[in-house]
Amino acid sequence: MAGGRPITVLNVAEKPSVAKSVATILSRNQGLRVREGRSRYNKIFEFNYAIRGQSCNMLVTSVTGHLMELEFEERYRKWHSCDPVELFNAPVRKLVPEDKMDIKRTLEQEARRCQWLVLWLDCDREGENIAFEVVEVCTTVNRHLNIKRAHFSALIERDIHEAVQNLVQPNKYFADAVDARQEIDLRIGASFTRFQTMLLKDAFNIDSVGDDRNVVLSYGPCQFPTLGFVVERYWEIQSHEPEEFWTINCSHNSGDGISTFSWTRGNLFDYTCAVVLYEMCVEESTATVVNVRRQETLKYPPHPLNTIELEKRASRYFRMSSEHTMKVAEDLYQAGFISYPRTETDCFSQRTDLHGIVQEQQEHQIWGAYAQRLLDPGSGLWRNPSGGGHDDKAHPPIHPTKFSAGERGWSQDHHPAVGAVTTVEIDIAGELFSTSGRMILARNYLDVYRFESWGGSTIPTYASGQQFVPTTLTLDSGVTRPPPLLSEADLLSCMDKEGIGTDATMHDHIKKLLDRFYATKDANTRFTPTNLGEALVMGYDDMGYKLWKPHLRALMEHEMKAVSEGIKRKDEVLATCLQQMKSCFLDARFNKQKLFEAMEVFFERSNGSGGDENHAVGEVVQRCRLCQDSDMVLKRNRDGNYMVGCLGFPQCRNVVWLPGSIAEAAVTSNRCNSCTPGPVYLIQFKFRQLEIPPNYNPNHLGCIGGCDDILRQLTEICGTGSRISARGRGTSSSSVQRGNTAQSVCVFCQQLDHSSNDCPSQVVGSRSARHRQTGESSFSCSNCGTPCVLRTANTTNNRGRKFYKCQSQECNFFAWEDSVDSVNGGNSAAQSNIRSSASAASNTNPGRNTGRGRGWGQGQGQGQIAATFVSATGEPISDRRCFVCGDPSHFANVCPNRGA
DNA sequence: GCAAGGTC
Numbered sequence: 001m002a003g004g005r006p007i008t009v010l011n012v013a014e015k016p017s018v019a020k021s022v023a024t025i026l027s028r029n030q031g032l033r034v035r036e037g038r039s040r041y042n043k044i045f046e047f048n049y050a051i052r053g054q055s056c057n058m059l060v061t062s063v064t065g066h067l068m069e070l071e072f073e074e075r076y077r078k079w080h081s082c083d084p085v086e087l088f089n090a091p092v093r094k095l096v097p098e099d100k101m102d103i104k105r106t107l108e109q110e111a112r113r114c115q116w117l118v119l120w121l122d123c124d125r126e127g128e129n130i131a132f133e134v135v136e137v138c139t140t141v142n143r144h145l146n147i148k149r150a151h152f153s154a155l156i157e158r159d160i161h162e163a164v165q166n167l168v169q170p171n172k173y174f175a176d177a178v179d180a181r182q183e184i185d186l187r188i189g190a191s192f193t194r195f196q197t198m199l200l201k202d203a204f205n206i207d208s209v210g211d212d213r214n215v216v217l218s219y220g221p222c223q224f225p226t227l228g229f230v231v232e233r234y235w236e237i238q239s240h241e242p243e244e245f246w247t248i249n250c251s252h253n254s255g256d257g258i259s260t261f262s263w264t265r266g267n268l269f270d271y272t273c274a275v276v277l278y279e280m281c282v283e284e285s286t287a288t289v290v291n292v293r294r295q296e297t298l299k300y301p302p303h304p305l306n307t308i309e310l311e312k313r314a315s316r317y318f319r320m321s322s323e324h325t326m327k328v329a330e331d332l333y334q335a336g337f338i339s340y341p342r343t344e345t346d347c348f349s350q351r352t353d354l355h356g357i358v359q360e361q362q363e364h365q366i367w368g369a370y371a372q373r374l375l376d377p378g379s380g381l382w383r384n385p386s387g388g389g390h391d392d393k394a395h396p397p398i399h400p401t402k403f404s405a406g407e408r409g410w411s412q413d414h415h416p417a418v419g420a421v422t423t424v425e426i427d428i429a430g431e432l433f434s435t436s437g438r439m440i441l442a443r444n445y446l447d448v449y450r451f452e453s454w455g456g457s458t459i460p461t462y463a464s465g466q467q468f469v470p471t472t473l474t475l476d477s478g479v480t481r482p483p484p485l486l487s488e489a490d491l492l493s494c495m496d497k498e499g500i501g502t503d504a505t506m507h508d509h510i511k512k513l514l515d516r517f518y519a520t521k522d523a524n525t526r527f528t529p530t531n532l533g534e535a536l537v538m539g540y541d542d543m544g545y546k547l548w549k550p551h552l553r554a555l556m557e558h559e560m561k562a563v564s565e566g567i568k569r570k571d572e573v574l575a576t577c578l579q580q581m582k583s584c585f586l587d588a589r590f591n592k593q594k595l596f597e598a599m600e601v602f603f604e605r606s607n608g609s610g611g612d613e614n615h616a617v618g619e620v621v622q623r624c625r626l627c628q629d630s631d632m633v634l635k636r637n638r639d640g641n642y643m644v645g646c647l648g649f650p651q652c653r654n655v656v657w658l659p660g661s662i663a664e665a666a667v668t669s670n671r672c673n674s675c676t677p678g679p680v681y682l683i684q685f686k687f688r689q690l691e692i693p694p695n696y697n698p699n700h701l702g703c704i705g706g707c708d709d710i711l712r713q714l715t716e717i718c719g720t721g722s723r724i725s726a727r728g729r730g731t732s733s734s735s736v737q738r739g740n741t742a743q744s745v746c747v748f749c750q751q752l753d754h755s756s757n758d759c760p761s762q763v764v765g766s767r768s769a770r771h772r773q774t775g776e777s778s779f780s781c782s783n784c785g786t787p788c789v790l791r792t793a794n795t796t797n798n799r800g801r802k803f804y805k806c807q808s809q810e811c812n813f814f815a816w817e818d819s820v821d822s823v824n825g826g827n828s829a830a831q832s833n834i835r836s837s838a839s840a841a842s843n844t845n846p847g848r849n850t851g852r853g854r855g856w857g858q859g860q861g862q863g864q865i866a867a868t869f870v871s872a873t874g875e876p877i878s879d880r881r882c883f884v885c886g887d888p889s890h891f892a893n894v895c896p897n898r899g900a
Numbered sequence: 901g902c903a904a905g906g907t908c
Contacts, residue, residue, distance in 0.1 A: 015906090041908065065905075065906030182904075193902040
């Protein structure tokens with residue numbers, strides 16, 4: 001070929017900027033001519049060049065991403081033109097859309113006079129697919145074209161010259177995989193979207209979506225699993241039962257500093273057990289150092305950067321949204337500062353010239369010196385970065401491709417930072433406690449990677465066998481908390497882990513949730529599903545279909561990979577996938593009632609019968625007495641169990657779980673005559689007969705306001721439908737605290753300090769059953785006769801002491817529980833009903849028997865101990881307080897002032 | 901009016 005006449009070569013890039021870069025690099029900016037094409041964005045560059053000795057007249061132009069779109073044939077385009085199920089088989093075709101026709105014409109025009117076509121599309125599956133679109137357009141007008149593919153990963157001279165001198169063939173398998181993906185996405189998306197939109201849009205008043213004429217309840221194999229992540233986390237939070245736990249903390253002031261030792265048992269959920277162990281420690285409180293360990297630890301630098309990690313780190317360190325990050329990265333790529341920013345790869349190949357990359361950085365004023373040290377063989381600092389195990393075989397990890405003196409926050413090659421951790425273990429009465437401190441010995445890569453911190457903390461010196469008396473020894477309590485709502489970084493992690501979307505599209509799917517009114521994002525970038533989003537997921541979940549789970553996409557992705565590797569044929573994958581999805585579609589349509597039911601939980605039927613105008617029928621039960629800001633509504637969780645929850649969730653977490661034996665429940669327009677503050681709407685319950693005792697009527701018109709003994713009894717007998725939290729469970733369960741404590745607020749008296757099971761008002765003040773069969777006595781206000789509630793004092797002098805308070809707002813009656821006990825002969829309901837485990841524990845302690853007892857203080861037989869112990873078996877008196885109002889009697893998750 | 905994926 002060498003020495004022949006010049007040939008004309010048409011080079012096509014994926015976007016105009018790449019065409020320009022390729023042309024500039026190959027022409028070395030000598031004799032480069034530019035002319036307009038038919039599309040105003042896609043210029044044509046011309047210059048002379050020699051490929052392996054063959055002189056070429058090079059034309060370089062571009063497309064803008066995909067040139068073609070897949071669409072249904074005309075007669076299936078209109079929404080009502082066919083049954084949506086037909087979309088699984090309806091003929092489809094690939095067409096150049098109208099707005100790409102100019103580009104198509106330019107390609108045709110230039111291809112007619114060329115001998116070669118060189119494809120400079122991005123080196124990934126989509127790029128390969130676009131390459132075949134370009135081939136189709138060009139070969140239609142010139143079937144003699146010689147087709148070549150250029151493989152490059154960065155717009156730098158070395159890569160571009162190397163690519164053009166080593167042209168290869170395009171990979172049809174890659175393109176086939178994308179064809180299959182496109183067809184499956186189109187058929188599933190269109191069929192399900194039309195189905196659920198036409199089914200639900202007009203059937204309900206979907207108030208959250210504004211102008212509902214344009215509402216589309218879309219379904220997509222990426223957007224729905226993304227919504228699924230949001231809803232699943234929301235459900236997890238909603239079903240979390242706050243659970244109290246106890247732990248022993250020990251501190252020691254040695255004179256050289258204070259060490260805080262934590263209990264190696266961690267948190268105990270059994271109060272009695274914790275008290276017994278605490279008591280042992282207090283009685284035999286000398287601590288013995290049993291182990292002092294000093295260990296060198298290493299903190300490794302992060303793996304080389306891929307797109308998701310770039311987005312997550314930018315979100316974490318710079319609070320940049322994923323969308324903005326990719327925009328900036330694209331700019332840097334186009335300016336030649338970094339390699340291609342859309343890559344899954346997080347390990348460098350052997351071919352990458354890492355030394356060359358670092359050499360470029362030697363002049364940098366911040367990390368230049370570090371780069372020089374890395375390159376100095378005498379320093380012994382060089383280490384090839386360890387990979388994260390991902391390689392898309394198309395692009396290297398994102399790395400700098402040329403020097404910049406400006407602020408750029410990444411480095412490539414790092415040594416781990418070195419630290420020394422000292423761990424001290426002590427033994428008190430057989431219980432182990434430990435503490436640790438860290439000293440950083442060598443910062444190494446942390447010197448240049450300034451975003452990661454590795455704090456040091458010092459502790460005094462201890463020797464094995466040494467004994468000391470703890471300065472404080474406290475039994476502290478806490479409450480398990482639900483996980484937070486998903487943040488944008490969390491969501492990206494979920495999507496990445498499950499393979500939802502591509503690096504370039506993940507942020508689009510997240511945005512789609514907002515656009516479709518499926519979810520909202522708050523100021524902290526945390527996502528909450530809307531009623532609409534939750535209802536749709538719930539509907540499919542109730543059908544038993546995991547269409548909102550990532551499995552379907554994962555399966556498809558797996559199949560696509562097989563196609564791209566030539567292991568499976570496109571046609572067979574398409575046939576199997578679509579067959580499965582079609583039967584799933586038919587099943588979903590058969591079970592559409594589930595979708596209706598789920599929507600009914602949240603929305604009124606649009607042709608509904610109206611009902612009581614004062615409240616939304618079928619929903620509102622009462623005003624939330626906790627936040628006093630939102631309504632409490634009857635809802636079902638995803639397991640079908642009923643609860644009455646505050647609409648202010650997640651800011652307000654007030655929830656009343658109802659018996660697990662309910663088959664059906666509906667809020668009526670009847671108001672309770674006795675519960676205040678009203679109105680409290682009665683709920684018509686239908687219980688599953690086999691799950692309740694025979695003497696109860698399965699049909700019951702009940703009230704959650706506090707007056708309904710039958711409801712309380714069935715709750716106790718049947719338990720609630722609240723999901724048991726997976727976290728923080730699994731220790732012993734002998735204590736009553738581990739009973740049915742799903743409510744943040746007691747069902748019966750709306751107090752925060754006990755569960756409905758322990759509610760004194762049910763014994764003391766129940767209207768319908770003043771005297772229970774057990775013979776326990778009640779207590780009513782001696783002024784007005786209204787039933788009293790039992791509360792816990794929080795004043796300095798009486799912290800933890802219980803008192804009765806009249807419920808009537810006009811009456812100021814008040815009496816200490818312990819003084820009432822003595823009047824009533826010490827057999828009060830309150831005494832027997834509250835915290836029985838604590839009572840048992842406190843029996844070891846002479847003194848008032850008020851629930852949890854009062855613990856061990858100075859002067860209670862502990863005189864041999866010189867240190868001051870904080871009494872701890874009463875109400876929580878550690879430094880932990882509600883961070884909202886500072887009250888130590890509760891935590892912020894149940895704070896009545898929250899959101900005030 | 902529908903998907904996801906390129907890109908402007």
